[in-house]
Amino acid sequence: MGDSADKMDGKIVLVTGATNGIGQITARELALRGATVIIVGRDTSRIQFAAEKIRSTAPSGKVHTLMADLSSQAQIRRLAEEFQTQFPRLDVLVNNAGAIFARRQVSVDGIEMTLALNHLAPFLLTNLLLDALKASDHARVVTVASAAHIGMRVPFNDLNHEQGCYRSFVVYGQTKLMNIMFSYELARRLAGDAITVNALHPGFVATNFGKSNGGWWNMMFTLAQPFAISPEQGAQTSVYLASAPEVAMVTGKYFARRKAVKSSSVSYDREAQRRLWIASAKLTDYSANG
Numbered sequence: 001m002g003d004s005a006d007k008m009d010g011k012i013v014l015v016t017g018a019t020n021g022i023g024q025i026t027a028r029e030l031a032l033r034g035a036t037v038i039i040v041g042r043d044t045s046r047i048q049f050a051a052e053k054i055r056s057t058a059p060s061g062k063v064h065t066l067m068a069d070l071s072s073q074a075q076i077r078r079l080a081e082e083f084q085t086q087f088p089r090l091d092v093l094v095n096n097a098g099a100i101f102a103r104r105q106v107s108v109d110g111i112e113m114t115l116a117l118n119h120l121a122p123f124l125l126t127n128l129l130l131d132a133l134k135a136s137d138h139a140r141v142v143t144v145a146s147a148a149h150i151g152m153r154v155p156f157n158d159l160n161h162e163q164g165c166y167r168s169f170v171v172y173g174q175t176k177l178m179n180i181m182f183s184y185e186l187a188r189r190l191a192g193d194a195i196t197v198n199a200l201h202p203g204f205v206a207t208n209f210g211k212s213n214g215g216w217w218n219m220m221f222t223l224a225q226p227f228a229i230s231p232e233q234g235a236q237t238s239v240y241l242a243s244a245p246e247v248a249m250v251t252g253k254y255f256a257r258r259k260a261v262k263s264s265s266v267s268y269d270r271e272a273q274r275r276l277w278i279a280s281a282k283l284t285d286y287s288a289n290g
């Protein structure tokens with residue numbers, strides 16, 4: 001898969017959501033290219049199993065594990081600290097973990113789960129790792145968004161979805177729009193630094209996505225799988241953005257099938273991007289000092 005010329009020897013890469021699906025293949029492919037890969041998971045046995053699986057396919061790959069439930073801001077803060085204690089810098093951050101929730105749930109921080117996991121986690125983790133990214137000669141931040149952002153708006157008046165009826169696909173699509181708007185805003189904020197920031201749509205991929213909701217959701221996602229691409233195909237754009245020399249200087253873009261493409265017109269609204277940043281910083285209690 002991909003181009004073996006995209007060597008990653010000596011690079012330090014962190015991939016979230018690497019126990020399964022797109023994230024696991026992304027981590028494996030980057031390990032195969034010579035990177036030291038740190039995979040993050042919330043369950044000890046699942047993360048160890050994934051690490052062994054990656055090591056068995058990429059025997060020369062250096063695979064480390066770190067634990068965090070990314071819906072918890074305290075655990076994200078601990079993860080960032082542990083990473084910085086153990087590693088001198090971060091060359092590539094792949095914000096991949098994400099999910100859809102059939103019913104409204106709240107995180108330990110009292111935040112609606114989709115918002116907490118899909119948007120606030122990459123927002124907080126990336127910001128907490130900025131010093132580590134700046135310590136790299138040239139760093140990349142890659143965030144797995146989705147074409148599900150199309151037609152969505154950020155619900156600024158009810159980010160936590162406390163009012164009205166909860167529609168899981170809409171809430172999910174909104175958080176994927178946030179991934180893209182966050183990437184555009186961060187790319188501008190880091191314009192003077194050697195860090196690129198891009199978002200992507202992986203395609204419709206046959207993974208465990210949606211299945212933890214059980215019942216007819218599991219059946220629906222399972223029935224749809226024959227129309228989906230494989231996790232290997234789904235990981236291609238993530239791997240490309242993390243490793244390809246030709247995109248080393250490309251920043252503030254949205255990719256699909258390894259090509260920069262247009263995201264929805266709403267996603268380019270700079271005032272909304274700035275507003276989202278401020279709201280996200282407030283919800284995560286994040287300031288530039290951490």
Ligand SMILES: NC(=O)c1ccc[n+]([C@@H]2O[C@H](COP(=O)([O-])OP(=O)(O)OC[C@H]3O[C@@H](n4cnc5c(N)ncnc54)[C@H](OP(=O)(O)O)[C@@H]3O)[C@@H](O)[C@H]2O)c1
Pocket residue numbers: 016017018019020021022023040041042043046068069070071096097098099117144145146147201202203204205206207208209210
């Ligand atoms: N599949 C698609 O068609 C598709 C399309 C567009 C975008 N995407 C995006 O692609 C990304 C990867 O999804 P996937 O399809 O590979 O799904 P997946 O197979 O369900 O993998 C999701 C990963 O996220 C992790 N995760 C979920 N909740 C977590 C939490 N609270 N803390 C830490 N990790 C957590 C999961 O870990 P556990 O093993 O602990 O559950 C798993 O490793 C997501 O951001 C998704 O929105 C997927």
